[in-house]
Amino acid sequence: MQTRKSFLIKGISSAAMVSLHGCADESLDSFRRKMKTTNPKKAIVLWYSQAGHTERNGKLIGKTLQKLGLAVTALDIRSCDEHTLAGYELIIVGTPVYYLDVPSNVREWLEQIPAIDGIPVAAFSTFGGPGDNQYNTAWYVLKLLAEKGGVPAAIATFGNMSTFAPTWSLGNEKRILKYRDRPNEEIYRQVRGFAKQIIATVQSGTPPSIPKEFYPAEFLKGSIQVKFTKLMITRHAIDRDRCTQCGICAEKCPSGVINIADYIIDRKGCIACMGCVNNCPAQAIDMALLGRRVYGFKDFLKKNGITIREPAELK
Numbered sequence: 036m037q038t039r040k041s042f043l044i045k046g047i048s049s050a051a052m053v054s055l056h057g058c059a060d061e062s063l064d065s066f067r068r069k070m071k072t073t074n075p076k077k078a079i080v081l082w083y084s085q086a087g088h089t090e091r092n093g094k095l096i097g098k099t100l101q102k103l104g105l106a107v108t109a110l111d112i113r114s115c116d117e118h119t120l121a122g123y124e125l126i127i128v129g130t131p132v133y134y135l136d137v138p139s140n141v142r143e144w145l146e147q148i149p150a151i152d153g154i155p156v157a158a159f160s161t162f163g164g165p166g167d168n169q170y171n172t173a174w175y176v177l178k179l180l181a182e183k184g185g186v187p188a189a190i191a192t193f194g195n196m197s198t199f200a201p202t203w204s205l206g207n208e209k210r211i212l213k214y215r216d217r218p219n220e221e222i223y224r225q226v227r228g229f230a231k232q233i234i235a236t237v238q239s240g241t242p243p244s245i246p247k248e249f250y251p252a253e254f255l256k257g258s259i260q261v262k263f264t265k266l267m268i269t270r271h272a273i274d275r276d277r278c279t280q281c282g283i284c285a286e287k288c289p290s291g292v293i294n295i296a297d298y299i300i301d302r303k304g305c306i307a308c309m310g311c312v313n314n315c316p317a318q319a320i321d322m323a324l325l326g327r328r329v330y331g332f333k334d335f336l337k338k339n340g341i342t343i344r345e346p347a348e349l350k
């Protein structure tokens with residue numbers, strides 16, 4: 036029989052679930068406006084990528100659109116300026132999931148783009164392992180594009196091996212290696228399918244309803260996790276003996292906090308994206324989490340004899 040206590044607990048948790056669900060029940064329906072064109076000829080695919088997964092998928096989307104007859108520009112958002120989006124009839128943006136969320140640099144970039152009224156837009160995220168909040172991350176990108184006037188056309192998520200260096204560096208290699216075969220042909224099939232779906236949707240002229248998903252740990256996303264991770268980073272410096280001054284870490288750093296000439300990392304502005312560790316070819320980023328050395332994605336792949344498979348179109 037149900038006791039008074041368990042009845043109360045059930046009641047309170049159901050009410051909490053209903054109210055949380057209520058808060059999360061956002062949709063992009065108010066942005067289902069008329070598209071400027073239902074037959075786009077010029078598309079741009081943009082991405083932010085640290086370890087290559089999002090870039091690879093962005094390029095594959097671009098190649099697929101080209102095969103469908105569109106003129107396509109494919110670019111990293113860091114090589115864009117305020118004029119880059121002008122003249123495109125379809126805009127697609129991809130991001131990795133960082134800390135259950137859109138990386139702060141991607142969000143800031145999307146917040147400053149000029150108006151794109153009536154242009155169909157699509158968003159995708161790439162995620163690691165089983166994935167956490169990957170759909171909503173793409174959804175937030177789509178929302179930011181819609182707030183600039185874009186008409187939401189499609190959304191997708193693509194799985195990979197995670198690039199979160201602390202996981203393997205702190206001894207949990209197995210969790211990542213479970214997905215060592217990703218990206219695989221099945222993922223690339225999904226990526227090509229997404230590009231085709233975008234075009235079919237735009238040509239239909241009817242923007243779909245794209246609701247946000249309920250995700251119970253939503254309140255833990257983004258800056259809270261970044262702060263928590265930064266608290267655990269006990270060392271983050273450049274090892275002068277190993278550094279070859281190639282400059283890749285500074286180039287990849289989305290917050291511009293690396294001064295390579297003087298071997299300085301301004302830890303205050305760091306967003307804990309692991310880009311420096313993941314991209315350094317000389318293991319010269321001396322990072323430790325809770326006192327344990329963190330090593331990057333390239334070294335992790337090498338250590339485990341893994342080569343990332345490229346899709347046929349990008350070989």
Ligand SMILES: Cc1cc2nc3c(=O)[nH]c(=O)nc-3n(C[C@H](O)[C@H](O)[C@H](O)COP(=O)(O)O)c2cc1C
Pocket residue numbers: 083084085086087088089090130131132133134135136161162163164165166167168169195196197198199200307308309
């Ligand atoms: C700092 C950091 C945080 C991450 N957080 C998440 C996460 O919350 N959820 C998830 O599914 N994957 C997470 N990942 C995995 C990445 O989203 C995934 O590996 C992505 O494909 C990397 O894209 P890139 O190679 O284009 O940089 C994280 C990776 C990093 C480096």
